[in-house]
Structure formats: structure tokens, C-alpha cells
Amino acid sequence: MFILNNSDPVPLYKQLYNQIREQILTGKLPADSKLPSVRHMAIELSASCNTVDGAYQELFAEGYIYSRPRSGHFVSALDRDVAPQTTSGKPGKCDYLPGPPSNFTYDFHPARLDPESFPTELWRKCFVDSLRRNSQQLVQYGDPQGDWGLRCSIQSYLERSRGVLCDPDQIVICAGLQQSLDIVSNILKESHSVVAVENPGYHLPRSVFQSHSYTICPVPVERDGIDLNALKTSNSTIVYVTPSHQLPLGYVMPVANRLALIEWAESGGKFIIEDDYDSELRYHGKPIPSLQGLRPTGNIIYSGTFSKILSPALRLSYMVLPYSLLATYRQRYRDYFPSVSLLEQRTMATFMVQGHWERHIRRMRMIYKKKHDILLRSVESHFGTRAVVIGQGAGLHVVLMLPETPHSEAEILDRALQKGIRLYPFSDFHVNDQPEVTTLLLGFGGMNGSGLEHGTAILSQIC
């Protein structure tokens, strides 16, 4: 017997559907039993034929009942053992909202940007402009390699500012380094299996290449970048480097080593992945030109990002593939789809074409230079000779070596936490070994001047 309730907000046909479905699933209505005809059921329930017909149609569409011509509807045979769970089996309900993120008075995150720095109003204008121009383009998939206009803007910016010489055809728009490396891993894996990475170095490339079953070969970093002799004696055929601002140590690879690295790559079809993640941010002199520009036709995969200057939350980056990889890339990714929203790509293109991007870089360079200088002054006045600063003059962080401290990194991180200071382990950058002396990573991008001063003062007391 089924009961329909007119005051229930659930539509009548749905109420009937639910009740019949429940009886089928619990076995009360066995397989092949005949349901009353639509007309009879309607009379029985004092409901309209439409109501009953609606319920039957849904049950039929989902396979709970079947129909025989001129005979009516019958219950389908279901495997009782695997009957579906009712809603009581539901894992949990979302009636809670996320709490606020953990707060620290001083957060030395190495890649946090200035919280007031996002160009909200300009971005809004560029977005609205690109939305209005492109709303008809939103109904289809775009170019998997990225919007052509944005690629042209990036090409001309890279040539002017980074000495990268390429064609927009070589540029792939990506949603961050991890995606670029995923693509590179994929297109190189047929003939390569060992990747050299800097040690200490960024964890992400290790992680991505490992997930593609590559062997990771950590190579020490010297004051002039990755150790070329160690690289040569390894059996790596791909190397991931950060030549313009080594992550995390901040060293610049001199041109002689760059040329030697290019020579290494050219002897035997090896590949260099140049990650030029934050080279816009140099506070003394001009940015170091790219390695790619030294040999535009070489086996160099150049990677750049908008994360360090504009926003890491936009997930917008790019890479420049050498001509030798373009055919494989296209063949492999032809049937794929773009990974970045067309609206965001067009917004960025508009932002660049209107000159906002390069103005924004100059503005950010001034903001971060100020923070950088405050941090260095604070370190000098509070740590004095107890600390050796490495990697200053660029980027969003410096490295502090503390040869005299009695504390390990873990102890300092823990002591800092108790004082409301968040530090990020430098040791995460090391692959198998550990730094010889306790070393701290101090990001300054997200903090204001007084935070940098006070944070450093407190740090100096606990180190």
C-alpha cells in the first residue's frame, strides 16, 4: 500500500517512486510481480494518472521495472545481496563550514606574496573586458596548448625581459610547474629514465618525475650552481635546474657553467629543464638573462610562472618547448583539452597587452626590495656574526646558516611555533643527506616591515 501526502514538499510522483523503489529494493515487491496499471493505481491513490505515469517512467528508466507490450509493468530481478544502501548508510553530512586557517603572528613562508599586492581593480577590468569579448567562445573547448593571444604576449615579454628566444608555437600554457613537468615526463619517458635534480633543491620535480617512474639522481649544488662534474658522471639524461636563482640557496649559475651545461645536453640528446620561477625579482642590477637565450635552438625546456609576481592562486604558468619536442607533444596532447580557463588566459593576455604586467613587476620589485632590506638589516642587528646569510638580493626568501646554534632545525621550528612564528623546514629541500649546519629558510614576501623586525628579533632569541 502506498500513501501520498499532499502537504509533503516532495512531488507526488516522486513520493510514489520512492515508495515503490524501496519495496523493490527490500524485496517486498518480488521480481516479476506485476504492478497495477496506471489507471488502477491512480484510482487506488486518488491521484492523477500523470502522477503514477511519472513514477513508473522513472522506475522504468532506471531499470527497477520492465514493461511487456499490452501486459503492463513488472518488477525487475535484482541481486538482493548487493541491494543498494539506503540513505542511512550515508557517510556524513556537510552541515559545517571550514574553520579559519591556522594563524601565526609571523609566517616566514618562502613563496607568499604581499597580501595587499594583488591588482584587484585592474584584474577586474581586464576580466570583465575579456568576458564580454569572449562569451561566445566559452561554449567550446579551446586550444589545448593555450590561447594564442596569451602565447604571443608571453613570447614578446620573454624576449624583452628574459632573453628567451622562441616562437609562440613553442609555448604551452600550464596550470603550474607540476603540470609542465607532467607533460615533459610523459613526452620524454620513452627514451629517458634518469633525471638529475639539484640537491638541495625543490621537492616538486622529484615528486612528479618519481610518479612517472623515473629514477631521481640528486646532484650537489655549489656556489656556481649544480656540480657539473657530478652531473657528467651520473647517468642522467635530463636535468632540472634553477640557474638564475637556485632554489633554495639563491646562487646564480655563471655563464661559463651555463655553456658547459648546454654542451652536456647537446652531447647525446639530453635535456635541460630551466625553471626560471622568480627571476623577475632581483634587487640589485638587472635580472639574469635566461639560459635558454644562450642557445634558443638547444635542448632546453624553459619554464616560467605568474605565481611569484601576480598570484600563486591563479594557477597560471607556461613552458617553452624546444622544436625537437613539439611534434611529440602535439601528437600526444592533440586530443587533450586545455588545463587553464580560457577566461583567465584572456584576462592575463589583456593584462599584459595593456602594459599592466610589466608595471606590476616593477611595483612588486620595489615592495619586495624594501622587505628584503628590512629582513637583512634585522638579521644583521639581531644575529650579528651568529648567522651567515645566503641567497640574498633576489626572490622572496633568504637562507640563514647558524653554525653556532646548539639547536637542531626541528627544535628551532618547534620553539618558533610556541612564539607564534611559522618556519618551513629547510631540510625538505635535501634529498638523502641533511644540511651540515642548522639552516633556516626565511620568506619575507607575506610579512610587513614590523613583522619582519619583530619576528627576526624573537627568532634570534630562540636560535
Add this chain to the structure above:
Amino acid sequence: MFILNNSDPVPLYKQLYNQIREQILTGKLPADSKLPSVRHMAIELSASCNTVDGAYQELFAEGYIYSRPRSGHFVSALDRDVAPQTTSGKPGKCDYLPGPPSNFTYDFHPARLDPESFPTELWRKCFVDSLRRNSQQLVQYGDPQGDWGLRCSIQSYLERSRGVLCDPDQIVICAGLQQSLDIVSNILKESHSVVAVENPGYHLPRSVFQSHSYTICPVPVERDGIDLNALKTSNSTIVYVTPSHQLPLGYVMPVANRLALIEWAESGGKFIIEDDYDSELRYHGKPIPSLQGLRPTGNIIYSGTFSKILSPALRLSYMVLPYSLLATYRQRYRDYFPSVSLLEQRTMATFMVQGHWERHIRRMRMIYKKKHDILLRSVESHFGTRAVVIGQGAGLHVVLMLPETPHSEAEILDRALQKGIRLYPFSDFHVNDQPEVTTLLLGFGGMNGSGLEHGTAILSQIC
């Protein structure tokens, strides 16, 4: 000898830098030759010391010269054989803009949306609102699994409309199916190696799993979905299915088969990937509830997208991971970054919270039902009994079997092209075999009523 030109827009220090660099690279200034002191060079050039110092600092920073305390600056030793190419070696210059995309009078693309349908004004409002609220959040990386607010909105939508029962904790925001499948491939690859796919079926899953070195096992599709007996005798431990609207044939898997499929998965830790790509679009009766809802605690990975209703260009999709995979997912992707822009995620969350999403679905369902009906009427009046229509009543395309045509698919596609009609090969959905009769895929989302009528009329003449 160096010459500085005051009327050149290039800054003086940069002119000097360029000239010295050129001489070093061409060997005119040999290794270890001493450069004049800053003061002497300044006098020689009638320039300021700052100009010369600026040039020397840049050359030094890039490693072209080195300095010895109290001796001055010297040219570094560079490997001449691999000296960098000058800008004349540049591959090409971007002084051209992209041409318009190829145009067809009638484009039967199977996943194109109505060109007037994007809710531009509402999207603008939601975007501006989320930009203003979140501009301070843009300076940091967000949750790699996706914005919590959007996950809550999706959870509640899925429960209400698709019968999917899950917790926002299980939802991962992705930039499209290819990324979801990349993640799934990664976290399952240690204990799985054979994936069953529907045949005919969507090419993307085959391609993604293949790139992760899985073996692909094509399983025939019957009128009640994937052939379960064939699946059971295969040695697959993962299956990719489209149970609510089989792609491309449009069949619905009845509940008995769904339960049997769930049972298959539960016997031995196998996994079902349920791709629910367009189930919002059913034109008769309510959408078919998800397979996941029949067994919310089962080994079912549910995938959904905003591409078919809102826009494929936004690259916004989601998947629901079973609890059994969450730990592996988090462990593997903890150090990764989100793949979708925070602004876009928040815009979508606002769009959903304000009720626009469900209103938009209802609006689109009406628009596409109209187009669907026009297409079916046109096929009936122009093809009559020459065509058998499959998969009607849902989605953005129907399938047309042409048992009597003397032409092959390739011939028809070619003849169509000459008449300004773009068709997409149905045979691409087949893995190793070919359809027994010539079969066409007719997408109707992107065309208007008269385009559908005329396009079908012309098609009927050339088939």
C-alpha cells in the same frame, strides 16, 4: 673600443654591457684579460662611473667577468665551441596574429554548447563578488584538493540532484576529466594494471590510462550498458563506465546491471570509475540517479563536470573519491598545488550558492530539448526509414545508423565537408573494431533550429 650613444633609447650602461659581452663571446676579449678599472673606463668613454659600474655588475652577476680583490675585473674563460647564438639565430618572430578559426555553416560537434547560453552577466557578478572578497587569499597557494566552499556546494548539489552520497572531504576539484583520470591512474597504479573501457567509448580515458602504462581492455557495449560477462572474463580490475548516458550510444545501464557491476567491484578490491558527464540533460523524465548513490561506501570513483551545462572552456570538474582511496590520494598529492584558479572556484561556488546553477540547468535543459526535438523531426522527415536513431532523449548528441547507405563514414565526412558541414568520426569511439554499419554522430548543442533543419536536409542527400 666601446662607443656609447646618448640618443639611443637603450640605457648607457646596457649599451656598454652589450658591447663587452659581445666581445667576450666572440673571443675578441680573451679569457683572463683584464678590463680597465671603472674610473679609467668612465674617463675613456666620457661616461659616469655609475654607468661603467652598472655594466660591470651585470657582467659579473652573469659570470662573464670575475673580480680579484684589489686587482680589478677579468674576463671569464668560456667554452668557445658552445658560445651562445646571437639574436640572429632566433627561430621566428611573433608579428602575426591568429587567423579566425575554420568556419563551417553546419557544425555537428558532439559537445558544443549553445553559443548564446553562457550566463555572462551573472558570471560577471559572481566573479567580481568573489574577487573582492578574496583578493587577500590570492597571495598564497590554496588547498590542492580544491576550495572547501565549492566542495560543500557540489556535495549538496550531488546529493539533491544526482543521488550521490558523499562528504565534501571526498571531493577533488579538477581541471577536467583528463586530470581526474591522471590522479586516479597515479593512485591506483601500484596495485592495478588493466583497465576495462566501453567499446565504443570515449577516447580520453584510453589515452590517459595508456600514458600511465596501463593495459586497455575494450569491452563491448550492449543495450543495457557494458557487457558484464565480457567484463568478468577480462582480467581488468578497473572499469571506466558512463552508466547514465553511455558515450556515444546513449544507453542507460539498468539498476540490475548497476548492482551486478557493484558486486563485481566488491569482489576483490576492483574499482568503478563512473563518468556522469551530462546526466543533467534528460529531456523526458528526471535524470537517472548515479551508480555511486546505490553504494556510497563502495569502490566507486564518481566524476562530474561543469563543461556540458556551463562551459567547457572554464575547465572545471570534480570527482568523488571513495574513502578507501583518500589516504593514498592525500599522501601522494599533499605537496602538490591546486589545478584550478581560486577565483574561478569561488566564482562557481557563489554561482551555486545563489541558486544560479540549478536555474541554469533548467534553462539549458529547455533549450537543448527544443534543439533535440527539431533534430529528431528533421531526421525523421528527411531520412525516413533510412536512418535508425540511437541514444535520443538525453545529452547533446544522437547517433544515426545508416544501414542502407552505399557510403563509408570517411566518404560521408568528406562529402559533408564539401557542403560546409562538419561531422566528427563515430569510428573514433571504437577501439580495435569498426561499426558494422555506417554510423554518424550528430551533436546539436551548438546549432540553431534552422541550422539543424537545413544541415540534416543536406546530409540526407549525401548519405
